[in-house]
Amino acid sequence: MTSETPPDLLFHDVEVDGVRTDVVVQHGHVVAVEPGLVAGSAQATVVDGAGGALIPGLHDHHLHLLATAAALTSLDLSAAGAAWSTQVRQAVPDASGWVRAVGHHDPGLDGLDRWMLDRVRDDVPVRVQHRGGALWSLNSKAVNLLPPPGTHGEHDGVERDDNGTRTGRVWRRDDLIRQAGGSALPDLSLLQERLRSLGITGVTDASPDLDPTAVAHLSMSLSTGSSRLRLLLLSSEIPPGFDRAGVGPRKIVLHDHEMPDPEAVRDAIAASHEAGRAVALHSVSRTSLVLALWALASAGSMAGDRIEHGSVVPPELADWIADLGVRVVTQPSLVRDRGDDYLDTVDPHDRDHLYPYSRLLAKGVKVAPSSDAPYGDLDPWAAMRAGRDRLSSRGRRVGADEGISVQLMLRGFLSRLEDPGGAPRGIAVGAPADLCLLRAPLDKALAECSADIVRATWVGGR
Structure with a gap:
């Protein structure tokens, strides 16, 4: 955060821990919580809460900021099904001259590659992202703009056929596509406004492969302006002397399409621990979790x-x-959004074990909810409803795990970025003024469990 002095605030008639009271904020921190307070200065801003709950701002413990911001202006294929090709064919290229599409998922099409895409569109560079986020499929015009084989920047992630020809399938290499001119670093302001409107004041960017330019872009964007947010990074590489955001565990991805050597993963964990940094291990299957x-x-x-x-x-x-004392950061909204596909496609012996939450809590595991945006729903209130109901979009029960109350899931969203699933933050003297004001008392707000209940947010009193 910058050194600018935030305004003094007086929150009048707000509900804190079930009691209607007043809250004073000075220099970005809570300095008093009791009824009948008055503003500490003539310049203080008075906010009439009208009995609405004042809670700490919510934290999204796993999302991808650059991809989410870019998705806001990309062609969305998530509901297109087999009609995706028509939408790509008709799409207007963006300012870079490319067609960028996200959310592709056509069960009838396996292994989308450059030659399949060329038959759809070959007049401009096209990149289509699978809804899981890890895989981009490029047409030939886009492939030919990638750095030549063997030059700086290309290593694992660029698929080739048996003849050594690039297939157009690129795994987790957004940096290469940016080098090709497929995208500049996106403006984050609209995304930040959206996050704040949902009651979110802190985010953990879970992208493992951010380069120093991307790290600087994220940290500068989120630490300035009216829609600033707290930021924690899981990127593998953090520039020396970096201090504009928090540095969390080192992200290590276990690719199910190409499982890494177990001893190499062990050594990477040991090296990170030796450097004083915990690890965040990406696992979406039974096999990768065992590893x-x-x-x-x-x-x-x-x-x-x-x-x-x-x-x-x-x-x-x-x-x-x-x-092991390890915590889990999970995505309840995927139970709703992809539950039908999971039930239809996962191994039968895994169907009862999809995205558990209450089961892990019962065993003493720290669990925190998150969105995985743009690959999951950004709305934490929707995630709370999904975790409670455990129903797919077609109303099918997903997994044997019991639903979890929205009250318990809110505790996870209120845990600190540095301690996901730990004790929830509260409104107390000395706490940073990262606040979310609701339009109703907390019980009523959680019964409604909708983003519409959010009135406003403050980060460090701003």
Whole structure:
């Protein structure tokens, strides 16, 4: 955050911990919580809460800021189905001259590559992202703009056929596509405004491969302006001397399409721990979770180590997570948004173990909710409803895990960025003024459980 002095604030008649009271904020921190307070200066801004709850701002513990901002201006194929090709064919290229499409998922089409895309459109560069976020498919015009094979910047992630020809399928290499001119770093202002409107005041960017330019762009964008946010980074590489945002665990991705060597994962964990940094292990399958837990057990777990997603967690692996003292950052909204696909496609022996939450809490595991935006719904209130109901979009029950109350899930959204799933933050003297004012008392707000209940947010009193 910048050194600008935030305004003094007096929140009059707000509900805090079930009691109607007043709250004074000075220099970006709460300085008093009691009824009958008056503003500390003539310049103080008075906010009449009208009995609405004042709570700490919510934290999204896993999302991808650059991808989410870019998705706001991309062609959305998530509901297109087999008609995706028509939409791509008719799309107007963006300012870079490319067609950028996201959310592709056509069950009838396997292995979308450059030649398939060329038949759809070959007049401009086209990039289509699978809804899971890891895979881009490029047409030939786009492939030919990538750095030549063997030049700086190309290594794992660019798929080739048996003849060594690039197939157009690129795994987790947004940096290469940016070099090709497929996108500049997006403006984050609209996304920041959207996050603040949802009651969110802090975010954890879970992208593992941010370069120094992207790190600087994120930190500068989020630490200035009226829609600033608290930021924690999981990127593998952080520039020396970086101090504009928090640095969290080091993200390590376990690719299911190309599972890494277990000993290499163990060594990477050990090296990160030796440098004083915990790890965040991406796991979306039973196999990758076994690998992650074996590697953590072999290297020795560290406070702050976490599993990202925990898409499939059978009871015996939940016990192992608990024994290691590892936390889980998961995405309840995916139960609703992709539940039908999961039930139709996952191995039968995994169907009862999809995205558990209450089961992990019962074993003493710290669990925190998140969005995984843009690959999941950005709205935390929708995530709370999905975690409570455990129903797919077609009304089918997903997994054997019991639903979790919105009150418990809110506690996860209120946990600190540095301690996902830990104790919830509160409105107390000395606390940073990262605040969310609701339009109603908390019980009524949680019964409604809609983003419409959010009235305004403040970060550091701004």
